[in-house]
Amino acid sequence: MSNPQITIYRLQACPFCERAVRKLQEYDLSYTSRFVEPLHSQRNVVKRESGVRTVPVIIDEATGVTMAESANIVEYLDRTYGEQASEPHTEATATVAEERS
Amino acid sequence: MELDFDVIELDEPDHPEVGETAPDFERPLVTDEYWEDTTLSALTETGPVALVFHPMNGAFPATYIWNELRDRGFDEYDIHVVGLSISTPYEHKNLLRERELTETEIRLFSDPANEIAEQYGIVNDLDGMAGITEPRPATFVIDTDRTIQYAWAATEHPEFPDYDEFEAAVEEIQ
Numbered sequence: 001m002s003n004p005q006i007t008i009y010r011l012q013a014c015p016f017c018e019r020a021v022r023k024l025q026e027y028d029l030s031y032t033s034r035f036v037e038p039l040h041s042q043r044n045v046v047k048r049e050s051g052v053r054t055v056p057v058i059i060d061e062a063t064g065v066t067m068a069e070s071a072n073i074v075e076y077l078d079r080t081y082g083e084q085a086s087e088p089h090t091e092a093t094a095t096v097a098e099e100r101s
Numbered sequence: 102m103e104l105d106f107d108v109i110e111l112d113e114p115d116h117p118e119v120g121e122t123a124p125d126f127e128r129p130l131v132t133d134e135y136w137e138d139t140t141l142s143a144l145t146e147t148g149p150v151a152l153v154f155h156p157m158n159g160a161f162p163a164t165y166i167w168n169e170l171r172d173r174g175f176d177e178y179d180i181h182v183v184g185l186s187i188s189t190p191y192e193h194k195n196l197l198r199e200r201e202l203t204e205t206e207i208r209l210f211s212d213p214a215n216e217i218a219e220q221y222g223i224v225n226d227l228d229g230m231a232g233i234t235e236p237r238p239a240t241f242v243i244d245t246d247r248t249i250q251y252a253w254a255a256t257e258h259p260e261f262p263d264y265d266e267f268e269a270a271v272e273e274i275q
Contacts, residue, residue, distance in 0.1 A: 009135065032137060032138075033137065034135040035129070035135055035136050035190065036134070036135050042134075042194075043134075044134060045135055083258065
């Protein structure tokens with residue numbers, strides 16, 4: 001996978017965020033960390049980017065996917081960058097569209 | 102003039118001078134909304150930089166320096182205005198709010214280990230705070246080649262930047 005542009009919004013010491021980060025590391029994906037604050041009210045940037053105030057949220061420039069919820073993120077990363085990844089981009093985009101509906 | 106309080110003389114600073122390349126570094130850069138590891142060179146690639154080293158957040162010089170830069174409208178210049186202190190990202194977010202900088206593009210680097218001040222030759226050892234050092238107040242204007250166009254560092258404690266000189270250097274580089 002050639003230099004994916006992934007941004008992850010995360011909270012320090014948040015186990016859900018660590019789970020997503022571990023998965024990024026597992027697939028050797030390069031990512032940028034943006035740390036936000038514990039108070040949801042101070043997470044306007046996450047809300048603007050993703051529609052929710054929870055973290056983690058990842059933004060994958062390579063596929064155009066923005067995704068919240070660590071379980072979804074892990075599944076997305078497995079599907080897109082894991083060994084079974086096949087035609088990942090189309091599939092991933094379709095999934096996100098579904099989740100947003 | 103004889104004053105009845107002591108201004109402490111600091112050792113001569115040993116900072117990079119005008120015409121030299123500003124040492125590059127990477128630290129969390131804090132906005133009102135998040136922080137992200139950022140290099141000085143990433144900033145200079147997109148425009149000149151006004152770099153302001155200041156005492157830890159909460160100390161009155163930090164408050165006065167940012168009030169002054171805000172009131173002078175430094176943010177309106179076409180230049181990255183960034184601060185740097187040993188305070189944590191959480192404290193920087195508070196400073197941005199308390200100094201009413203959240204509507205500006207001003208951002209703050211966090212360097213609790215004080216290594217950047219070390220790199221820039223402007224360390225201030227704090228008497229009575231064991232284990233804590235911080236940058237002395239210092240201001241640099243750095244162009245897009247990362248060449249220093251203006252440099253000032255405090256030689257006594259406390260001492261404030263020469264705001265007129267600093268602003269003139271910022272005006273000139275645009």
